[in-house]
Amino acid sequence: MDLFEHQARELFERYGVLVPRAEVAGSAPAARAAAERLGGRVVVKAQVKTGGRGKAGGVKLAADPAAAELTARQILGMDIKGHTVHQVMVAEPVEVEREFYVGYTLDRARGRFLAIASAEGGMEIEEVAARRPEAVARIAVDPEEGVTEAKAAEIAAAGGLPAEAAATLHRLWTVLTEQDALLVEVNPLVVTRGGAIVALDGKVTLDDNADFRRTYAYEDTGGAGLEAEAAAKGLNYVKLDGEVGVIGNGAGLVMSTLDVVAGCGARPADFLDIGGGASAEVMADGLSVVLGDPHVRSVLVNVFGGITACDAVAEGIVRALDTVTLTKPLVVRLDGNSAARGRAILTERAHPLVHQVDTMDGAAARAAELAAVAA
Amino acid sequence: MAIFLTKDSKVIVQGMTGAEGMKHTRRMLAAGTDIVGGVNPRKAGVQIDIDGRTVPVFGSVGEAVDATGADVTVLFVPPPFAKAAVIEAADAEIPLAVVITEGIPVHDAVAFHAYARARATRIIGPNCPGLISPGQSNAGIIPSDITKPGRIGLVSKSGTLTYQLMYELRDIGFSSCVGIGGDPVIGTTHIDALAAFEADPDTDLIVMIGEIGGDAEERAARFIAERVTKPVVGYIAGFTAPEGRTMGHAGAIVSGSSGTARAKKEALEAAGVRVGATPTETAELVFALLADAGDVHRAGQGRC
Numbered sequence: 281m282d283l284f285e286h287q288a289r290e291l292f293e294r295y296g297v298l299v300p301r302a303e304v305a306g307s308a309p310a311a312r313a314a315a316e317r318l319g320g321r322v323v324v325k326a327q328v329k330t331g332g333r334g335k336a337g338g339v340k341l342a343a344d345p346a347a348a349e350l351t352a353r354q355i356l357g358m359d360i361k362g363h364t365v366h367q368v369m370v371a372e373p374v375e376v377e378r379e380f381y382v383g384y385t386l387d388r389a390r391g392r393f394l395a396i397a398s399a400e401g402g403m404e405i406e407e408v409a410a411r412r413p414e415a416v417a418r419i420a421v422d423p424e425e426g427v428t429e430a431k432a433a434e435i436a437a438a439g440g441l442p443a444e445a446a447a448t449l450h451r452l453w454t455v456l457t458e459q460d461a462l463l464v465e466v467n468p469l470v471v472t473r474g475g476a477i478v479a480l481d482g483k484v485t486l487d488d489n490a491d492f493r494r495t496y497a498y499e500d501t502g503g504a505g506l507e508a509e510a511a512a513k514g515l516n517y518v519k520l521d522g523e524v525g526v527i528g529n530g531a532g533l534v535m536s537t538l539d540v541v542a543g544c545g546a547r548p549a550d551f552l553d554i555g556g557g558a559s560a561e562v563m564a565d566g567l568s569v570v571l572g573d574p575h576v577r578s579v580l581v582n583v584f585g586g587i588t589a590c591d592a593v594a595e596g597i598v599r600a601l602d603t604v605t606l607t608k609p610l611v612v613r614l615d616g617n618s619a620a621r622g623r624a625i626l627t628e629r630a631h632p633l634v635h636q637v638d639t640m641d642g643a644a645a646r647a648a649e650l651a652a653v654a655a
Numbered sequence: 656m657a658i659f660l661t662k663d664s665k666v667i668v669q670g671m672t673g674a675e676g677m678k679h680t681r682r683m684l685a686a687g688t689d690i691v692g693g694v695n696p697r698k699a700g701v702q703i704d705i706d707g708r709t710v711p712v713f714g715s716v717g718e719a720v721d722a723t724g725a726d727v728t729v730l731f732v733p734p735p736f737a738k739a740a741v742i743e744a745a746d747a748e749i750p751l752a753v754v755i756t757e758g759i760p761v762h763d764a765v766a767f768h769a770y771a772r773a774r775a776t777r778i779i780g781p782n783c784p785g786l787i788s789p790g791q792s793n794a795g796i797i798p799s800d801i802t803k804p805g806r807i808g809l810v811s812k813s814g815t816l817t818y819q820l821m822y823e824l825r826d827i828g829f830s831s832c833v834g835i836g837g838d839p840v841i842g843t844t845h846i847d848a849l850a851a852f853e854a855d856p857d858t859d860l861i862v863m864i865g866e867i868g869g870d871a872e873e874r875a876a877r878f879i880a881e882r883v884t885k886p887v888v889g890y891i892a893g894f895t896a897p898e899g900r901t902m903g904h905a906g907a908i909v910s911g912s913s914g915t916a917r918a919k920k921e922a923l924e925a926a927g928v929r930v931g932a933t934p935t936e937t938a939e940l941v942f943a944l945l946a947d948a949g950d951v952h953r954a955g956q957g958r959c
Contacts, residue, residue: 330899386761386765386839386840388839388840388868388869388870388871388906389869389870389871389874391764391765391768391769391840391841392765392769393765406911406912422769423765423766423768423769424766424769424770457762460760460761460762462761462839487760487761487762488905489734489758489759489760489761489905490760490761490762492734492735493735493760516903518897518900518901518902520895520897528815529815530813530814530815530816530818530903531813531815531837531866531902531903531904531907532811532812532813532814532815532816532817532837532864532866532892532903532904533813533815533816533819533892534902534903535813535866535867535892535893535895535896535902535903535907536813536816536819536890536892536933536934538893538894538895538896539892539893539894539895539916539932539933540932540933541895542894542895543932543933543959544958544959545959547895548895551896551902551903553903584815584818584819584822586797586798586801586814586815586818587682587796587798615819615822616798616801616818616819616822617798617800617801639935639958640819640933640934640935641933641935641936641958641959642958644958644959645958645959648959649959
């Protein structure tokens with residue numbers, strides 16, 4: 281899960297990293313009140329989990345509390361790359377002398393974390409790395425040693441950061457390890473006119489796999505609508521913007537199903553992996569979420585029975601049909617373990633909206649065709 | 656022969672006495688796997704009867720290895736305890752640890768991979784279905800009855816796509832199928848499996864399945880261009896995945912412009928790998944390659 285900037289800021293503060301004074305506001309009057317408490321002149325920043333806020337007009341300086349209210353009114357509700365702004369962070373402005381970039385990220389290829397540091401802060405680091413790779417230092421962190429104070433000094437020196445930044449690098453490493461984060465990024469890390477090292481913006485991605493040992497629960501206001509509903513049901517669902525609903529077993533097979541649907545000229549409406557079991561309850565939950573998407577015109581269920589037997593999946597579909605009112609055509613492809621029995625069960629149920637196709641490619645073609653007819 | 660796992664492999668199961676562990680130990684035994692023991696410190700000394708076979712439970716991997724000569728361990732240990740279990744296996748210097756467990760924190764995986772690398776243990780996974788050498792041995796959760804022994808080698812990040820291809824190519828059969836897992840940090844990579852298949856005299860052709868996220872497929876493509884002489888057929892999933900979203904597997908995510916399916920497909924094709932547009936077309940490419948070599952041929956199925 282990605283944290284909002286204000287959550288990252290709070291986390292940094294807890295670990296002794298200097299951050300600007302700031303408050304979160306969900307309304308324009310609240311932003312005004314926050315500005316009053318923060319001394320009048322403030323920066324109003326949209327809280328969305330995506331980059332490019334500045335370019336989109338989501339970060340603005342306000343000269344006084346009245347201006348902060350006006351600015352917050354403009355920013356709240358704004359759409360930035362598909363993310364609606366529900367909150368702004370009102371922060372005290374910082375007099376910046378120099379900007380840097382620092383971050384810790386996972387080096388998947390080597391199976392360890394990597395420190396990235398650059399004296400060219402404030403810009404997209406990927407752009408800097410593409411344009412001037414020599415300006416971006418990448419330093420591997422030994423998994424057993426971590427970032428010691430000596431290592432932090434080495435990273436600071438390699439990135440062209442002042443020696444004083446080493447303490448911040450060391451603290452950010454503690455944030456990464458203690459919070460089970462996959463990414464901790466500060467862009468920019470600034471040196472103020474007064475010589476302080478301050479984290480002016482922060483991006484933190486937490487490892488969902490470590491939720492079981494997390495002591496602090498973050499409110500995840502990122503998801504909405506069907507995704508939130510699916511998450512509440514424990515479903516692995518990603519909303520897309522097409523018209524063919526997709527349900528399948530196994531992440532790879534479902535991703536592949538989306539591609540095959542797209543190859544047939546249709547657009548997948550979602551990614552939904554019901555996993556190995558595919559019980560009637562999971563199937564019913566999955567169907568109700570997918571059918572809840574008003575853009576869906578047909579649904580494709582693609583199951584390969586490996587360990588899961590297709591007859592059990594077919595029973596699940598039949599029982600799901602008793603609890604969910606099917607309003608769109610449902611194309612089912614069952615193959616693999618016990619496929620013949622599974623197909624026979626669906627044939628016997630003879631639901632008028634259920635179509636069986638025995639191959640994955642054929643089923644995707646059929647679902648695409650039915651979605652086109654319904655258009 | 657086969658890679659990593661043969662009929663002579665002696666397999667132990669860490670977490671055997673749990674529900675998943677028992678279910679899959681039973682399946683592995685039925686597939687002919689030589690399971691020589693389970694590990695559970697709280698049940699050391701117990702003998703467990705599984706479908707007429709008696710499997711002893713040991714208090715540690717070290718004891719199990721000493722008593723049985725085990726050279727493979729399969730782990731069904733829950734995420735909070737997985738790190739300690741892998742480290743225990745590496746301390747016992749068992750040559751192969753197959754980590755089936757899904758949901759292990761990445762920091763734990765980073766730690767145990769580094770630990771195992773410094774010792775003599777190869778890790779497959781985590782978050783993987785394991786590996787099977789059909790007709791010989793099965794270490795993990797791959798169904799053993801959907802294919803037969805043969806001369807294709809398969810390596811994949813995805814479990815169900817592995818099963819799909821095993822099934823579509825069941826008339827030809829496989830030397831070994833290795834599910835390397837969908838996590839961002841894994842032990843055995845596509846490259847490790849490709850190198851092993853290249854060296855395996857019983858593998859004639861390699862099927863490689865990848866998906867979005869990271870650059871393992873691109874690196875594998877470079878390896879294929881430089882080191883692999885056997886024909887390789889590829890498949891990549893995730894062309895329609897949106898940027899920045901995790902697609903089921905923890906590692907399946909396109910970040911900015913990196914990790915895209917297109918880049919992976921292009922890298923593989925540049926290395927001379929034929930890449931199928933669908934799993935079925937991928938299977939057809941294999942049939943066609945083998946038909947060219949005087950083997951079998953199959954007609955295509957209906958599609959759009």
